[in-house]
Amino acid sequence: MTLTLALALFAAAFAAGALNAVAGGGTLLTFPALVAAGLPPIVANATSSVSQWPGYVASSLAFRRELSGQRQFAGMSVASLAGGLLGAWLVTVVSPRLFDVLIPWLILLATAMFAFSSTLTRWMGRHAANVGRSRNGLLAGQFVVSIYGGFFGGGMGIMMLALYSLFALDTLTRMNALKTWLSVVISGVAVVTFIVAGIVDWPAASVMLAGTIAGGIAGARLARRLPAIWLKRVVVALGSVLTLAFFWKVYG
Template identity: 45%
Template sequence: MSFVEVFLLFLAGFVSGAINAVAGGGTFITFGAFTLIGIGPISANATSSIAQFPGYITSTLAYRRDLVRIWREVLVLAAASIAGSLVGALILLALDNPSFAALVPWLLLAATALFAAGPWLRPSPREAAEAARGHRVIGPIVQFLASIYGGFFGAGMGIMMLATLGLTESGDYHRLNALKNLLATVIAVIAIVVFVSGGVVAWPAALVMIPGVALGGYSGVWIAKRVPQMAVRLFVIAIGLGLAAYYFYVA
């Protein structure tokens, strides 16, 4: 890699980490940066999962006390997440770059739409007693389907899961967010294992970007206090639409 490419990846990682800390949606930045330096879309998607992984870990650890209290429920949903992520990641590896590239603009549009609708998809806080009956069976099934998408592509996965968990699980927003963070980590672990085994990770690019993601995530707290969240959301939406337009053009 040239110095310019190294700088671009580090900067993209920094921006991605900061955006995730403020509003989410950093995957758009990392995926776009990897493709911009010539990495194929399948490898870019897999490498982006590696680069984003430290953020999943830290966000899960922040909710460790909440998760301990619901560990039985977590196990069932985690099992569904493992199965779904495995299916999604294997589907990705079964495709070639031209086939996946044809899907990418549509996936980006769907993920951008999810991100844009995020504030309206977030479930309202509610007590455990208000959860609808019968969701003990529906919940794992819905989580399995969401995890297939997470293992296959991943952008917008957190917003999707927060919405689906709000429909199938009980508790307030913080409890649902804790579940979402842990399940996103589980999905990422399985997908990463599959991608590494499949040899599709661009390790030099990932190692350059990871420090930028970590630094950006730390700086995101400072940014969140000074930059309106709506401005960040509009920036991410513009990136998503721009990438979708680019892939429609080159497809």
């Protein structure tokens, strides 16, 4: 790896770490950067997941108090573990060509989730009264979201918050705390699966790990000064450009 490439990957990871700390969307930076660096999409996906996992852990530690006493904690953790494992396993067995074809749609889905996250969450919250408090339904929904999270992950946090709003699970702060912890579980089991499968590019992962950690620290400070909506718009604009680029690459 050249010094120029290492600096470029560090810069992308730094920006991703800052975005994750403020508004989310880091995957839309780390994954394309790794693909542009020449990594096959499956390896880029696995390496991106490894580089971002410490950020989820750090965020979860900050929510320790809000996590205490949550009734759904154990069941949701098990559903997330199972779904994340299944999604990550699918990455290791799917053909590279099929994964390439899916990538533009996954980026489009993640971008749409960020663009309409507030509208989606409010809509789900308004319809909460029409949904039974079925624990099995909630666990099934979490399992499905976790499969997506283990497979790709962009926008999974928004999906989880929308799901919890639909079931009127708890206060927004406590739902966000649960979402953060379950992101640790989903990403963690995915990372272990990718490492065992040998599809992680460790030189790139090491550089990006340093970048996301540094970016996460800077992002936490930035969050106190910069409205999250500004960064959210940057993520949506970037995601839109990347969606078009990947659609052109695959179908053009």
